[in-house]
Amino acid sequence: MSGLVLDRVSVSLGGQPVLHDVTLAVGAGALLAVVGPNGAGKTSLLRAVAGLAPYTGTMRLGSEMLGGGPAAARARRIAYLPQRSELAWALSVRDVVLLGRLPHGDPFSGATPQDVRAVAAALDRLGLAALADRPVTELSGGERARVMLARALATEAPLLLADEPTAALDPAHQLAVLGLLREIAAEGRTVLAVLHDLTLAARFADTVAVLDRGRLVAAGPPEETLSDALLGRVFGLACTRVAIDGRQVPIPLARL
């Protein structure tokens, strides 16, 4: 199948195992929400897929194995948006988004028509076109987070990894960004997003993967995985359900 397939992927940090034997398949065109309590290994999973953390096991994207191979080739296939984005210099919004084109060549010394088009499209999708020439350092936290997502989109990689893409955003922009991630997936790409908001995860994701203390405890459609039993066992939460867009979406009520 196309999409991302993980087979018994384990990650250790400083000799400490943080992810055990995760086996998971996400089809192309699907948005996978990775959820789990703090310290469950969500970020480690994303970093391993991005090639930033050493792992054992195998990963496949489409028909090709991940891991090994030239870094530039991997960078063209996987776009990674970390939880906290650093920005060392006061680059303009457009230049930061242009950095997303680095895997394709050197867009700063000679931007190809494709570079220009990809950057314009990414700016447009995140409503940043009007801010394109502003230094990113002058923007609000939410605007900055959108710039970073635009940067990851500009790579036009078949696999997008986003670690808490909604963390710095107000509710309206959280909805907008998740809608956008689903749209991107619908174009035939695979999107992995770490989310803390179970309501949003259940509402937008095609598949939810639940991690708990380094193990994958459930994966599948949100209605099945985010059962009352699991929410109680893994998250220690009692939830009520609300129907949105035909889905029964959990809303946390109390700690158990």
Place this chain on the structure above:
Amino acid sequence: MTAALALLCILLAGLSLMAGPVWLPPADVLRGLAGGEGTAAIIVTDIRLPRTLLALTIGATLGLAGAALQGLVRNPLAEPTLFGAPAAAAFASAVVLAFGGASALSLALPLAGMAGAFVSVALLFLVAGQRTGIIVLLLAGLALNAFFGAATALVLNLAPNPFAALEIAFWLLGSLEDRSFVHLALAGPFMALGALLLASQAKAYRALTLGEEVAASLGTDVARSRLAVAAGLALGVGAAVSVTGAIGFIGLVAPHLVRRAAGSDPARILLPSALAGAALLTAADTLVRLVPATTEIKTGVVTALVGVPFFLWRILRIRRAEEGA
């Protein structure tokens, strides 16, 4: 911007050829450069020209080294001087001068300088490790600076004769006085190679704007960039220090001066920063010849006297920005 800086360098180079104990009018300088004969021509070609060329190339190397190091560690306060590379290069060169029996005109001197600089840069990255903030880097640099400073003092202590000790002490202050084309031939190729290495990582500095993880995810081999910059700094700064002694703060001041006009892009400021460094050192080296004093003031003293207040002012601005935020 780049063109204006290049023009400034040419003007300062011309001024530097004219200035000295004997003021030479532009016509004499041009005649000397064109291969004319006479005392003025000898002063221009044998005494002042190598000095001017060294000021330009060493200044450019230091300016480029500062911009490159700032790009690598993603911080505008980074400067080779603060990280111990010149101190280590000076120590290694001093050892050669004191005990090696080498004259100041042998290839051993730049080789020792580069080895010293390389050891210090390697130690710095080894001690500070990956993904460390500027504080840890600065502390590690402080320790290395102190260590190599003390080691150099020990060399002075143990120097076989007092004249050698005095010679080293003056040399350490940083000066371009009495340097010749031999120095240029000795250090020039290494500085050029170092500059090429530093400039070759331009794309990496850009990607590193977003941090090491994102840079790696964009296809940058961060470890290789680090090695290339370490080698480039060692070659460039090591060779420069072995010719001039310690000349500090050009690498801090030059990138800052051009950043406003050339933009913040860490790759786009490399060339302007090198030109600004060349202009700064040539200006400083011309200035020391114009100040009336019984012995010529050392160029390194001037750059430090200008550079240190500048550095403090930068820290003050950063502190204010943090308090405002």
